[in-house]
Amino acid sequence: MVRAETDRPGVRTNPSPGAGERRSVLLVNPPAWFSGGAPRVFERESPPLGLLYLAAYVHAHSDRFAVRVLDVGPEGTSLEALGRCLASTKPFVVGVSAMTIQLQGARDVAMKVRETLPKARIFLGGAHVSADPGFVERHAEAFDHGITGEAETVLLDSLVRLASGTPPPRIQQGQAPVDLDALPVPDRSLVRQARYLQPASLVLSRGCPYHCYFCASPAAFARVRHRSSGSVLSEMEALLGGPRGRVAFADDTFTLNRPLVLDLCSEIHRRSLRPRWSCVTRIDRVDEELVRQMRRAGCDTIGFGIESGNERVRRDVIRKGDYTNEDVYRAVALCQAQGMRVNAFFLIGNPTETDEELDETEAMISRLGLNGVAVSLPIPFPGSALYAMAERDGVIDTDTLDRFARKELGWGVTGVYPLYTPGHDREALLRRMKRIFRRFYLRPTRFLDFLRRDLDQPRLLVEDIRSTLYLLRRGGSRKRPFV
Ligand code: B12
Incomplete structure (x- = not known):
């Protein structure tokens, strides 16, 4: 409507x-x-x-x-x-x-x-x-x-x-605006807020300087730019709508500009705001002081694209950066020590990834003590290095994209849009993915954890119940039906 x-x-x-x-x-x-x-x-x-x-x-x-x-x-x-x-x-x-x-x-x-x-x-x-x-x-x-x-x-x-x-x-x-503060804020009166799980989303930045092999973001955002903390703060104030209001930052990498984030956090204090907020960033872009200040300023949920529990796969295949598993555990523990909920994204079935390396990802997921986990298989989207590899290997090309768009490959996305998992047994990957989801989400402590969060954010409750039923019936995630 x-x-x-x-x-x-x-x-x-x-x-x-x-x-x-x-x-x-x-x-x-x-x-x-x-x-x-x-x-x-x-x-x-x-x-x-x-x-x-x-x-x-x-x-x-x-x-x-x-x-x-x-x-x-x-x-x-x-x-x-x-x-x-x-x-x-x-x-x-x-x-x-x-x-x-x-x-x-x-x-x-x-x-x-x-x-x-x-x-x-x-x-x-x-x-x-x-x-x-x-x-x-x-x-x-x-x-x-x-x-x-x-x-x-x-x-x-x-x-x-x-x-x-x-x-x-x-x-x-398109022309990338140099000064993001000069843009008017998104006109949210044009959609019905009540229709969304996280209605109050906003961005601090546009663009990301990293080149993770699955990501198409650089194709749309040529350069990284940041807004000023003042501009973000006034948008936040308008969005909060109450003393315990909540916002969700949708930036690719929220903590790219550390001084800016610290400034934003201290301004939140100075203005006596009490927001609760979430963001997504990288393991190598957080440190103890930053996490402490973010938590003090109301950040209660942080997401990390960890992608793999194996250092070689993460660094050489996914191009996620040159940091160790110890760094991953340390960064997640820093956030947990401050009382943040930590979610993480993983990618299984990457080129050259061995079964042992996949086991490392599974082991990392169970050791990290996360609050939420998302697991995907590599999907080649144009604009990503993954797409270029899949194209080189004849898995996808513009003709495939056109036939997908015209529904000539089938209707919908799951089982229709090509995946790129060279050298892997697709069925085994799907079994592994389901096992990870079941082990992670069907734990008694996870139910308590979700209940705590849902009491705080009641609009997520129905969705959590539906996701759990979906998981029991189909073994996967309702959020990522197309793996
Ligand atoms: C936040 C986000 C989400 C959120 C919310 C999306 C939303 N409601 O907007 C959630 C978590 C739901 C999400 C889900 C998914 N996402 Co997402 N997401 C993003 C992210 C990080 C930021 C998007 C954003 O808000 N940008 C800020 C605004 C201002 O930019 P924008 O939306 O791009 O709009 C500008 C231009 O694109 C353009 N524009 C946009 N629309 C139009 C229309 C017209 C007519 C014109 C002229 C111009 C124009 O002008 C706008 C203003 O400058 C981007 C990465 C990125 N940096 O773009 C990925 C990204 C868009 N997502 C991506 C993907 C793959 C997904 C999923 C498929 C992931 C999955 N496997 O499940 C799902 C699909 C969900 C769906 N709707 O079907 C890919 C898309 C790649 C591709 N080629 O398709 C991106 C680029 C990230 C990546 N890894 O590559 N996503």
């Missing part, structure tokens, strides 16, 4: 006399695929920040456009309902955001726009097109334009051009 202009609390009202003539623009976050079922948990995690940034930017710089945002997954919008919404709001431009796993949903949205509003111009943006700009040309029946990377200025410029009858180029490169 797209909320009518009048439904939206806090939506900017246009001060100009021509307010009624604003051209309608619709930005859509498609589901991975349309299935007509209940919203999937991985689509309900947090609002689509990129689209909310884009909408806020357009509204802040022009009064000629009324931008709406539709997050299809959390809203449970069917294709038919999308058609009705298009017919009633008549956007002259529809912008679709897509990571690679959303390409089927993105095409379905675009084809529905073609059918309902043949004159509307359709843009594609987000992680996929940033790494595969040719996708727009190859799917010209669905998309008219693509913008790679960060799109605030280029999207606004394109809207202005189109409104005056001059079409922009088919593919444009």
Whole structure:
């Protein structure tokens, strides 16, 4: 459902006399695929920040456009309902955001726009097109334009051009804003907060200087930039909505800029705020003093991409960095000593990884005393080194991507989108993955631990119960159904 202009609390009202003539623009976050079922948990995690940034930017710089945002997954919008919404709001431009796993949903949205509003111009943006700009040309029946990377200025410029009858180029490169403080904050009034598990998400930075082999982030964010602590603080203050409010930082690597994080923490104190927050970072980007200050400032949950319990695999294959297992144990213990919940991500089935090395990952998972664990198999997304390796070995190419997007390989992602696990017995990997999940999540202490967290964050309770039932029935994670 797209909320009518009048439904939206806090939506900017246009001060100009021509307010009624604003051209309608619709930005859509498609589901991975349309299935007509209940919203999937991985689509309900947090609002689509990129689209909310884009909408806020357009509204802040022009009064000629009324931008709406539709997050299809959390809203449970069917294709038919999308058609009705298009017919009633008549956007002259529809912008679709897509990571690679959303390409089927993105095409379905675009084809529905073609059918309902043949004159509307359709843009594609987000992680996929940033790494595969040719996708727009190859799917010209669905998309008219693509913008790679960060799109605030280029999207606004394109809207202005189109409104005056001059079409922009088919593919444009986004321009990374140098000063992130100059961007307006994401306009969250455009989505319904109640639909999300972590409604108050925000970023301190854009970009990441590391090159983990599975990550496609550098394709969208060419350079690392940080906001000032003052700017982040005022966004946090607006988001907290109460003394015990909670926010979730969505940065790739939250603690990249140590002095900035320390400054943010001391400012939180100075302003007598009592937020609780979570973030994700790297093992080699935390130290005792930093962790202590973060905890004092309300950080109660930290996530680490550890990926492997074997130093060779982590350093030489995954390109995670040159630190030891001892460093991993030390960093996690530092956070636990401060009373933080620690979650970690692991990747199994990497090239050249042996069974013994996989055993080391399993052993590390049980020794670390974590609060949450996510395990994946390597999925080659364009823009990552993993994709280049899979392409070299003939596992994936642009034709595969196109056939995936057109559902010619099948419908959905699991068992459809290629994985890259050379030299591994796929069934054995899946068995190992299920074993890790069962051992980790079906422990009595884990139930107590989750109960404690759910009392604190009640909106997670139902999801935790569903995940446990899923685990008992299917042996995997509801959050990562496509491994
Ligand atoms: C936070 C995050 C999540 C969160 C929340 C996502 C959300 N609701 O936005 C969660 C944890 C749910 C998540 C899940 C997944 N994620 Co994620 N995620 C990220 C992360 C770290 C930050 C995204 C973000 O908010 N950036 C900040 C905003 C401002 O940037 P942005 O969204 O990219 O938007 C800008 C541009 O892309 C562009 N743009 C975006 N949309 C549009 C649309 C139009 C029309 C235009 C013109 C421009 C445009 O303009 C925006 C403003 O400048 C990125 C890494 C990264 N740095 O991008 C990975 C990333 C996007 N995720 C990724 C992946 C793979 C996933 C999962 C598939 C992982 C998994 N195996 O389960 C799932 C899929 C979930 C789903 N929705 O289907 C990959 C995508 C790679 C690819 N080619 O597809 C990334 C790049 C990380 C990586 N490892 O490579 N993710």
